[in-house]
Amino acid sequence: MxxxxxxxxxxxxxxxxxxxxxxxxxxxxxxxxxxxxxxxxxxxxxxxxxxxxxxxxxxxxxxxxxxxxxxxxxxxxxxxxxxxxxxxxxxxxxxxxxxxxxxxxxxxxxxxxxxxxxxxxxxxxxxxxxxxxxxxxxxxxxxxxxxxxxxxxxxxxxxxxxxxxxxxxxxxxxxxxxxxxxxxxxxxxxxxxxxxxxxxxxxxxxxxxxxxxxxxxxxxxxxxxxxxxxxxxxxxxxxxxxxxxxxxxxxxxxxxxxxxxxxxxxxxxxxxxxxxxxxxxxxxxxxxxxxxxxxxxxxxxxxxxxxxxxxxxxxxxxxxxxxxDTTVITELAEYFDKEIGYRVPERTPFVGRNFNVTRAGIHADGLLKNEEIYNIFDTDKFLNRPVLVAVSNTSGLAGIAHWINTYYKLTADKQVDKNSPLVQIVKEWVDEEYEDGRVTVLTDEELIDVITETCIKLGISLKK
Missing domain, CATH: 3.20.20.70 (Aldolase class I)
Incomplete structure (x- = not known):
């Protein structure tokens, strides 16, 4: 020693x-x-x-x-x-x-x-x-x-x-x-x-x-x-x-x-x-x-x-x-998806399609009041991924309007509110889905189809 x-x-x-x-x-x-x-x-x-x-x-x-x-x-x-x-x-x-x-x-x-x-x-x-x-x-x-x-x-x-x-x-x-x-x-x-x-x-x-x-x-x-x-x-x-x-x-x-x-x-x-x-x-x-x-x-x-x-x-x-520059992470995920054909699993942190999507009705209500309640950080700032609220029978007109504005990344002058004809028509469709006995949240693909069809009927355009 x-x-x-x-x-x-x-x-x-x-x-x-x-x-x-x-x-x-x-x-x-x-x-x-x-x-x-x-x-x-x-x-x-x-x-x-x-x-x-x-x-x-x-x-x-x-x-x-x-x-x-x-x-x-x-x-x-x-x-x-x-x-x-x-x-x-x-x-x-x-x-x-x-x-x-x-x-x-x-x-x-x-x-x-x-x-x-x-x-x-x-x-x-x-x-x-x-x-x-x-x-x-x-x-x-x-x-x-x-x-x-x-x-x-x-x-x-x-x-x-x-x-x-x-x-x-x-x-x-x-x-x-x-x-x-x-x-x-x-x-x-x-x-x-x-x-x-x-x-x-x-x-x-x-x-x-x-x-x-x-x-x-x-x-x-x-x-x-x-x-x-x-x-x-x-x-x-x-x-x-x-x-x-x-x-x-x-x-x-x-x-x-x-x-x-x-x-x-x-x-x-x-x-x-x-x-x-x-x-x-x-x-x-x-x-x-x-x-x-x-x-x-x-x-x-x-x-x-x-x-x-x-x-x-x-x-x-x-x-x-x-x-x-963390926004590059989102760009890379999109590049892998669209150009390389590799889709990251939906719930993967930071890059999955649903990583900052709130689905539970009670959570969605809180998030619409203040996104800090159910979002890990300002995902819009760091990842160009604004927080999303999934649409269900509890979303209401405000929830549907929020989904459209955030998913399509609409600028302030193009954003829709609960009085928008587009939002009202989508809300009617959502209500019909749940009246028929549906219990699950609506998928992005379903909403996009309905919104696209409605936009054509109304003669309007949403540019993401």
């Missing part, structure tokens, strides 16, 4: 006793944490009540994987679609570039064409990075294109090392280190994707591996990033939960024991257990500067952490949007 060095933590301003160095534990049989992950049962969440302190960095940011992990789970985007989305990510990230990077495949000519066209934009943010196969030919390609960084897969759980790669931990580590060194030799900064970290041996493999990566960074004077990949969505944010499932435990370990600076740590989460957003926020709170996301959460299986979710998590944690 007496010989272990004490050093100042400049973030907490506290003296800390350095932990011992963790060496690779080269086991003969894989540690698959069968006590936590019994395959024929639901996974277990265990606790040891070891609490780690909050450690949020001064700067936090978002990185994008829409064109990489997002694109793996759907038909490939066309080149012009990628360029359009990239333009919008630039606008969304604002002047401070809160959306810091966007990663691209380089496998095909079409992939590379999209990269070249995006690079021609000349944006500082999102910086264009790549995802490649770990070989010298691809490293040279990254350098030739003019990128400074690339992602490299370094699977870290025994599930992957033993069962997929058919290696021991020592063999895997030596293989990974030789590949990373090869990347550094070409002058490219490697971003190490530690796949399946939430089922890995943190102290027996991950920490020793990160210590070796930090030595390489010191040797080559080139940043080596760590992306902590919760590939199966097993991560949890509960205080006192045990690693490898504890998100804060993993981040704490990477920083305190692995010596990885916060600005070189990213969290990449999946949503298999509905925890992608919460886990990403937790990674920020406990020391990771970056969270890796995709638009609308589109990604493998249940998807990635949605970019739009983390934009609003950022604002809640920092008390400011820092210049991010």
């Amino acid at each position: 007496e010989n272990r060095p004490v050093k100042m933590n400049n973030h907490t301003n506290l003296l800390q006793l350095e932990e011992h160095i963790y060496n690779l534990v080269d086991v003969q049989t894989p540690n698959v944490y069968r006590n936590l992950f019994p395959y024929d049962e639901v996974p277990k969440i265990a606790f040891n009540d070891r609490i780690v302190p909050h450690n949020m960095p001064e700067e936090i940011w978002i990185t994008d994987t829409t064109f990489r992990d997002g694109q793996q789970s759907r038909a490939p985007y066309k080149t012009e679609q990628i360029v359009k989305i990239y333009d919008d990510l630039h606008r969304l990230g604002g002047p401070k570039g809160i959306i810091r990077q966007s990663e691209f495949f380089l496998y095909s000519k079409k992939d590379r064409d999209a990269v070249y066209k995006c690079m021609e934009r000349g944006y500082q943010f999102p910086e264009i990075t790549s995802w490649i196969r770990a070989n010298k030919k691809d490293f040279e390609l990254v350098k030739e294109i003019g990128m400074k960084e690339t992602g490299i897969l370094v699977s870290c759980s025994d599930y992957h090392i033993f069962f997929k790669m058919k290696m021991t931990r020592k063999e895997a580590m030596n293989h990974y280190l030789s590949v990373i060194r090869e990347c550094l030799e070409t002058g490219i900064s490697p971003r190490c994707h530690l796949e399946d970290i939430t089922r890995s041996d943190i102290f027996g493999f991950v920490i020793p591996f990160c210590l070796e990566l930090m030595k390489l960074m010191e040797e080559y004077k080139i940043p080596v990033k760590i992306r902590a990949c919760d590939t199966m969505g097993y991560g949890v944010n509960f205080a006192g939960s045990v690693i490898p499932r504890s998100v804060q435990g993993i981040i704490y370990g990477l920083i305190t024991h692995g010596g990885v600076p916060s600005e070189l740590i990213e969290w990449h989460g999946h949503n298999d257990f509905y925890k992608a957003v919460t886990n990403s926020t937790t990674a920020w709170l406990y020391g990771a500067c970056g969270v890796n996301c995709s638009l609308f959460g589109i990604g493998e299986r249940t998807g990635n952490t949605p970019i739009e979710a983390m934009v609003f998590e950022y604002a809640q944690l920092k008390g400011t949007l820092d210049g991010m």
Whole structure:
């Protein structure tokens, strides 16, 4: 104890006793944490009540994987679609570039064409990075294109090392280190994707591996990033939960024991257990500067952490949007729907068609009196999405007029009121529906059909 060095933590301003160095534990049989992950049962969440302190960095940011992990789970985007989305990510990230990077495949000519066209934009943010196969030919390609960084897969759980790669931990580590060194030799900064970290041996493999990566960074004077990949969505944010499932435990370990600076740590989460957003926020709170996301959460299986979710998590944690243009989120949702043919599920927060639509009669009454009662924030200001009240038998003339004005985004001089012939005719139709025994609210499509038909009869036009 007496010989272990004490050093100042400049973030907490506290003296800390350095932990011992963790060496690779080269086991003969894989540690698959069968006590936590019994395959024929639901996974277990265990606790040891070891609490780690909050450690949020001064700067936090978002990185994008829409064109990489997002694109793996759907038909490939066309080149012009990628360029359009990239333009919008630039606008969304604002002047401070809160959306810091966007990663691209380089496998095909079409992939590379999209990269070249995006690079021609000349944006500082999102910086264009790549995802490649770990070989010298691809490293040279990254350098030739003019990128400074690339992602490299370094699977870290025994599930992957033993069962997929058919290696021991020592063999895997030596293989990974030789590949990373090869990347550094070409002058490219490697971003190490530690796949399946939430089922890995943190102290027996991950920490020793990160210590070796930090030595390489010191040797080559080139940043080596760590992306902590919760590939199966097993991560949890509960205080006192045990690693490898504890998100804060993993981040704490990477920083305190692995010596990885916060600005070189990213969290990449999946949503298999509905925890992608919460886990990403937790990674920020406990020391990771970056969270890796995709638009609308589109990604493998249940998807990635949605970019739009983390934009609003950022604002809640920092008390400011820092210049991010959140109206772009709505534009992107509309573009995906109309141009790409991908419709976001209706009740998805921020982007779903019904995310700020009030349907219950008693709620609608309150919302018509003051929208703050049942709206999360000024959705018109931040998302160009005025709050809507669904029409039912309790809506009345005022409710129908409100629906028409907000759905069609009518300017003050074109708005209708309860005395409008259009509103009165629609109200008569609504009453007839419920007199016939209907009990459900009316859908947008039904109302649009009736309103369109009535407008033609009345010789008027509603321009949305």
